[in-house]
Amino acid sequence: MSTRLAWGILAIWALLALLAPVLPLAPNTIRLEHLLDGPSLQAVFGYDDLGRDIGARLLTGARTSFLVAVWVVGLSSCLGTLIGAFAAWRGGWWERVATQLLDIFLAFPGILLAIALSGLLGPGIDNVVIALTVVGWVGYARLARAQVLTLKQREHVQAARALGSSEWYILRRHLLPLMSGALIVEATFGVASVVVAEAGLSFLGLGVQPPVASWGAMIRDGARYLLVAPHMVLAPGLSMVAVVLAVNLLGDRLRDRLDSRLENDSGGHE
Amino acid sequence: MHAYLIRRLLGAILTLLGVVTIVFLFIHLIPGDPVEIMLGESATGADRAALRHALGLQQPLPVQYLHYLGGILQLDLGDSIHRQLPVVQLLRERLPATGLLALVTLCLTVLLALPLGILAAIRRNTAWDSAAMGFSLLGVSLPNFWLGPLLILLFSLWLGWFPVSGQAGAASVVLPALTLATGLTAVLSRMIRSSMLDVLHEDYLRTARAKGLPPVRVILHHALRNALLPVVTLLGLQLGALLAGAVVTETVFSWPGIGLLTIESIQARDYPVVQGCVLLISLVYVLVNLGTDLVYAWVDPRIRLDGSTG
Numbered sequence: 410m411s412t413r414l415a416w417g418i419l420a421i422w423a424l425l426a427l428l429a430p431v432l433p434l435a436p437n438t439i440r441l442e443h444l445l446d447g448p449s450l451q452a453v454f455g456y457d458d459l460g461r462d463i464g465a466r467l468l469t470g471a472r473t474s475f476l477v478a479v480w481v482v483g484l485s486s487c488l489g490t491l492i493g494a495f496a497a498w499r500g501g502w503w504e505r506v507a508t509q510l511l512d513i514f515l516a517f518p519g520i521l522l523a524i525a526l527s528g529l530l531g532p533g534i535d536n537v538v539i540a541l542t543v544v545g546w547v548g549y550a551r552l553a554r555a556q557v558l559t560l561k562q563r564e565h566v567q568a569a570r571a572l573g574s575s576e577w578y579i580l581r582r583h584l585l586p587l588m589s590g591a592l593i594v595e596a597t598f599g600v601a602s603v604v605v606a607e608a609g610l611s612f613l614g615l616g617v618q619p620p621v622a623s624w625g626a627m628i629r630d631g632a633r634y635l636l637v638a639p640h641m642v643l644a645p646g647l648s649m650v651a652v653v654l655a656v657n658l659l660g661d662r663l664r665d666r667l668d669s670r671l672e673n674d675s676g677g678h679e
Numbered sequence: 680m681h682a683y684l685i686r687r688l689l690g691a692i693l694t695l696l697g698v699v700t701i702v703f704l705f706i707h708l709i710p711g712d713p714v715e716i717m718l719g720e721s722a723t724g725a726d727r728a729a730l731r732h733a734l735g736l737q738q739p740l741p742v743q744y745l746h747y748l749g750g751i752l753q754l755d756l757g758d759s760i761h762r763q764l765p766v767v768q769l770l771r772e773r774l775p776a777t778g779l780l781a782l783v784t785l786c787l788t789v790l791l792a793l794p795l796g797i798l799a800a801i802r803r804n805t806a807w808d809s810a811a812m813g814f815s816l817l818g819v820s821l822p823n824f825w826l827g828p829l830l831i832l833l834f835s836l837w838l839g840w841f842p843v844s845g846q847a848g849a850a851s852v853v854l855p856a857l858t859l860a861t862g863l864t865a866v867l868s869r870m871i872r873s874s875m876l877d878v879l880h881e882d883y884l885r886t887a888r889a890k891g892l893p894p895v896r897v898i899l900h901h902a903l904r905n906a907l908l909p910v911v912t913l914l915g916l917q918l919g920a921l922l923a924g925a926v927v928t929e930t931v932f933s934w935p936g937i938g939l940l941t942i943e944s945i946q947a948r949d950y951p952v953v954q955g956c957v958l959l960i961s962l963v964y965v966l967v968n969l970g971t972d973l974v975y976a977w978v979d980p981r982i983r984l985d986g987s988t989g
Contacts, residue, residue: 510697512690512694513697513698516694516698516964517964518920518960519919519923521926521960522701524923524941525957526708528945529708530708601820608824609824609927612930613824613926613930628825628828631828632931642825642832646825646829650825653820657819657820658816661816
């Protein structure tokens with residue numbers, strides 16, 4: 410997959426997600442005469458087990474995953490960066506407590522904590538965002554902490570400190586611009602993992618409430634009709650994998666570019 | 680080594696205490712009255728009072744917490760609400776299935792990732808390399824809950840090679856293990872590739888080649904052995920992905936392990952069992968990572984020496 414194709418997929422995803430409410434879609438209209446019908450000219454992606462148009466549900470599902478991804482990545486990157494940067498900047502007890510807290514959250518493997526939390530909080534898009542943010546901030550905090558620990562020693566930061574600049578000003582003007590590259594790479598991969606996590610929670614029945622469409626819930630419904638209607642599983646899965654592949658590919662490229670820039674950077678100083 | 684060992688153990692104990700605290704707070708995170716949610720609206724007042732008493736919810740929070748900690752030390756995680764069994768017994772019944780699944784997955788992963796990673800490294804920048812890395816990118820992008828149904832469709836329904844789901848005979852472990860192994864293989868083969876590439880430029884490899892050793896022996900004996908060290912650490916970290924992935928994969932295949940128990944209990948609102956499952960999975964994860972770190976420090980003196988001076 411080329412970079413251009415990856416950008417194209419993401420642009421279509423975002424556009425459809427934003428336009429879904431104004432498009433003439435009927436994702437919840439039940440047409441029993443089309444029950445489990447395969448792809449046809451009227452419905453390119455076929456119909457599901459209730460006779461709903463899968464194409465229309467794909468688009469509303471795109472909106473669900475896009476909204477969750479934007480909210481979760483936005484919230485957890487801000488929260489994580491603030492906590493991580495603050496802990497590393499203050500040092501001492503602040504840092505020790507924050508590091509221990511990070512270790513505790515990292516001790517829950519993968520999305521296990523998110524599964525448990527959304528199970529406890531109950532289904533719904535808000536609770537999905539909360540559960541995934543509680544799990545998601547840790548990665549950004551760890552990264553921001555590591556970055557600030559090294560940046561703190563740089564001369565321009567020391568100078569700003571000696572001049573009596575406020576913490577907030579130093580963070581905004583001197584630290585964030587230098588951290589942003591690594592954080593953006595982390596956030597890019599974050600989008601992919603949140604899309605998968607949201608679909609996973611919905612697959613387990615812990616995500617959005619029916620009849621709201623989600624790619625994960627569509628896969629779960631389709632898994633019961635694999636033999637008679639494989640298109641029910643294939644369409645949402647392919648949409649999700651296309652988005653995830655595109656994001657991962659761009660993340661890889663971005664990281665490579667950043668790495669080579671960093672190498673050139675340090676090479677220039679030595 | 681002793682200083683490193685003690686520091687690492689203390690850290691792990693603090694982490695585990697934190698994990699227990701979060702899991703303890705689960706019941707109190709439920710919006711509304713947990714007893715009402717667990718029993719449903721049809722429950723009588725007496726039933727509710729009995730459950731509230733059994734969970735100790737009428738006591739002050741610190742007392743509940745100490746009680747919970749004390750229970751864990753005696754391997755008592757409370758009783759399941761709907762199954763009328765101790766949580767520990769339920770976990771013990773389900774553990775072998777998850778253990779078997781994890782073991783087969785690990786074997787499959789190593790069998791697939793080693794040749795893939797080595798091939799990509801020694802045939803760097805060829806079609807082999809890009810095919811292996813393309814597969815790897817695809818592997819990390821295929822979620823378990825989609826790959827699982829696809830494998831069922833292909834191997835169970837169309838080809839009829841393996842059972843669709845459940846635990847019936849040795850063949851039934853293949854598809855869930857393959858589902859879990861795909862993502863792991865993707866990550867691991869990448870790591871093996873980059874680790875091999877680092878090693879391939881070392882002087883001792885040039886020496887080994889110059890001695891006239893056969894290339895296979897140079898790669899397997901001299902390069903791979905040194906390249907595997909960072910890979911082992913990654914494998915420990917990836918076990919977390921495996922355990923969390925097992926929750927989803929066991930649900931896809933109705934594999935009767937801890938993961939399926941977690942989801943069943945969430946759906947039945949049997950929260951003591953949910954707490955037990957999350958606690959067990961996290962405990963295993965922390966201990967495996969601790970073990971990996973200690974083995975790593977034992978094998979590679981640079982780690983523990985670095986730690987004690989810094």
